[in-house]
Amino acid sequence: MENKNIILLIFTYLELNDLARCEQVCLNWHHFINSDTLQNRKIFSNFTYDSLQQFKWHSKKFQYLKIKDLVFYEEDFKINKKDIINTISKLELESLTIKLNQLNVFDHLLVNQKQLRKLEIRMPITNQQLQLLTQLPHLEQLHLRIQKRTDENLKLGQLHNLSAISLQLQGMNHQEVLQMIQNSYETLSELEIDADEYNHDEMIQIVNCLNKDKIEKLYIYYFNDYSDLLILKLSQFYKLNKLSIFKAQNIQEDSMLQLFQNKYFEEINLNQCDGVTDRVVFQIIKRCQRLKCINLSWNVNIFDHSIMILLEEAMQLEEVYLIGCKQLTTECIPKNLYFRNLFKKLRILNFESCNAMNDSKLKKLKNQFKYIKIINYYGDEIDKI
Ligand SMILES: *[C@@H]1O[C@H](CO)[C@@H](O)[C@H](O)[C@H]1NC(C)=O
Ligand SMILES: *[C@@H]1O[C@H](CO)[C@@H](O)[C@H](O)[C@H]1NC(C)=O
Ligand SMILES: *[C@@H]1O[C@H](CO)[C@@H](O)[C@H](O)[C@H]1NC(C)=O
Ligand SMILES: *[C@@H]1O[C@H](CO)[C@@H](O)[C@H](O)[C@H]1NC(C)=O
Numbered sequence: 172m173e174n175k176n177i178i179l180l181i182f183t184y185l186e187l188n189d190l191a192r193c194e195q196v197c198l199n200w201h202h203f204i205n206s207d208t209l210q211n212r213k214i215f216s217n218f219t220y221d222s223l224q225q226f227k228w229h230s231k232k233f234q235y236l237k238i239k240d241l242v243f244y245e246e247d248f249k250i251n252k253k254d255i256i257n258t259i260s261k262l263e264l265e266s267l268t269i270k271l272n273q274l275n276v277f278d279h280l281l282v283n284q285k286q287l288r289k290l291e292i293r294m295p296i297t298n299q300q301l302q303l304l305t306q307l308p309h310l311e312q313l314h315l316r317i318q319k320r321t322d323e324n325l326k327l328g329q330l331h332n333l334s335a336i337s338l339q340l341q342g343m344n345h346q347e348v349l350q351m352i353q354n355s356y357e358t359l360s361e362l363e364i365d366a367d368e369y370n371h372d373e374m375i376q377i378v379n380c381l382n383k384d385k386i387e388k389l390y391i392y393y394f395n396d397y398s399d400l401l402i403l404k405l406s407q408f409y410k411l412n413k414l415s416i417f418k419a420q421n422i423q424e425d426s427m428l429q430l431f432q433n434k435y436f437e438e439i440n441l442n443q444c445d446g447v448t449d450r451v452v453f454q455i456i457k458r459c460q461r462l463k464c465i466n467l468s469w470n471v472n473i474f475d476h477s478i479m480i481l482l483e484e485a486m487q488l489e490e491v492y493l494i495g496c497k498q499l500t501t502e503c504i505p506k507n508l509y510f511r512n513l514f515k516k517l518r519i520l521n522f523e524s525c526n527a528m529n530d531s532k533l534k535k536l537k538n539q540f541k542y543i544k545i546i547n548y549y550g551d552e553i554d555k556i
Contacts, residue, residue, distance in 0.1 A: 178203055240266040244293075245274050252276060270294050278303055288312060291337075295321050305329055314363075315340050327351040335361035339392070345373050352380045360387045361413075367393035371401070378404045388413035390440075395420075402426040402446075409433065412461070415440035422446035431455050440466040452477035459485040463516075468494035478503040482514070489516050495524040501532035514540050521546040 182190060182204060194204045241264050256279045263286050270293035271277065277300050281287070287307050291314040304310060313330065314337035321342055328350030336359060338348060345368075352359065359382065366374055374394060378401065381389075386408040397419035405411070406429040414436065420443075427446040431454040439455065439462070441447050447470045455462070456477070462485045467473060473496055482488070483505050493499060499522070505513060520536075520543055522528045528548050537545050537553045545553040 238262050239264060242268040245271045256280070265289065267291070268293070281307065285309070290314070291316065293317065295319050298323050298326050301325060301327070302329070311335065313337070328354065330354060332358045334358045337363040339363065339365045341365070341368070343368070345369065349376060349380055352377060356380065356382050358385070360385045362386070362388070363390040365392045367395070369394065371396040371398060375401060375404065381408070383407050383409065386411060390415040392417065397422060399423050399426040402430055406430040406432065412436050413438040416444060417442045419444040424448050424450060427451045428454050434458060435461050437461050438464045441470065442466055443469040448472045449474055449477040452481055456481050456484050461487055463487050464490040466492040467496060468492050469496070471497050474498050475500055475503040479505055483510060486512055487516055490519040491517065492521045493525060494521055497526060499525050500527040501529045504532065504536060508536070508539050514543060517543050519544045522548065523550040524548065
């Protein structure tokens with residue numbers, strides 16, 4: 172059968188519990204799913220608590236399915252600890268995302284995971300647990316996304332040579348963070364950081380520890396002490412292609428122009444930033460060939476013309492957020508909707524709280540481009556007429 176390979180390929184991308192359901196569709200599919208070809212492929216999909224339950228009934232499958240990427244959230248379920256440990260310790264994971272609320276199995280989970288490259292932790296951890304990470308020889312990406320404040324002062328400085336770090340947790344000791352970033356100077360290309368606890372000088376120190384030949388992605392959350400100096404330092408990261416800053420206040424237009432000079436961005440988030448003007452938007456347009464997502468929400472100094480050109484020129488755009496851009500009117504929508512490849516990739520266009528936006532024009536747009544989710548002044552999605 173000719174399309175067998177295609178079906179097999181699709182199956183390798185499915186969640187395990189979807190796979191379990193597919194298996195029941197027909198004999199052909201049952202056969203495919205149980206064929207060697209599929210079992211010998213690596214499974215790149217999630218494997219959640221639900222999948223585990225689904226797969227209990229033919230758990231023998233675990234022996235040959237090669238699961239590389241596991242997302243394991245333990246909510247308030249009654250689960251058998253041993254069962255979980257046994258199952259997971261048989262897997263050779265490259266990526267693990269975990270949130271364990273009740274189970275205390277963190278160390279058991281990591282024991283056999285010497286191949287692990289990416290780890291995302293969504294629960295409070297202790298220094299003892301952090302210590303285990305130093306024994307993972309291939310760990311490159313560490314994402315700590317923890318809602319609660321951690322009780323201990325996490326000794327982050329013991330980790331080395333990471334390529335991506337996310338520190339979205341409270342109560343991080345500034346020296347430990349600096350040490351961690353310094354230890355990865357040669358390798359670090361992506362940093363996400365919650366910076367509400369840092370003052371201006373501490374943030375400058377962090378930025379000074381970053382390698383300008385390496386940094387490609389920088390997301391700074393909740394920092395409220397920006398300066399032109401800081402923006403100009405960021406502008407030196409010439410490989411930067413994903414940037415998120417929020418509420419950068421008292422920033423000059425010239426600094427913003429500098430920040431976007433000569434760089435090809437894929438993602439830009441400039442929520443509520445001062446100094447973002449039409450000239451800055453035009454600076455972005457100059458090299459917008461790769462731009463996929465832009466968020467210019469709550470910037471009151473951008474007008475129709477620059478946004479219209481942006482929408483016409485940035486062919487790769489998928490998501491555009493213009494929430495609260497009060498100066499915009501329907502004139503920002505390109506006049507010729509048949510213009511080249513207009514909106515080919517666009518999926519989200521958000522004009523919430525733009526009070527001069529006219530629904531009837533947005534409805535026309537929606538009618539032409541049914542695949543775009545268009546949000547009006549009230550935050551409602553425009554239905555096609
Ligand atoms: C895996 O899980 C994450 C987090 O729940 C989700 O965002 C992602 O879409 C899932 N991927 C697949 C292939 O199901
Ligand atoms: C980090 O990488 C550097 C340079 O490649 C190497 O010399 C050093 O031993 C590594 N450190 C650790 C703790 O692996
Ligand atoms: C864009 O900005 C708005 C307004 O602050 C925010 O609600 C939204 O989450 C942002 N979206 C993205 C994808 O950054
Ligand atoms: C919206 O556009 C329609 C037709 O283009 C027009 O009749 C109407 O007055 C406009 N409404 C506002 C609030 O501008």
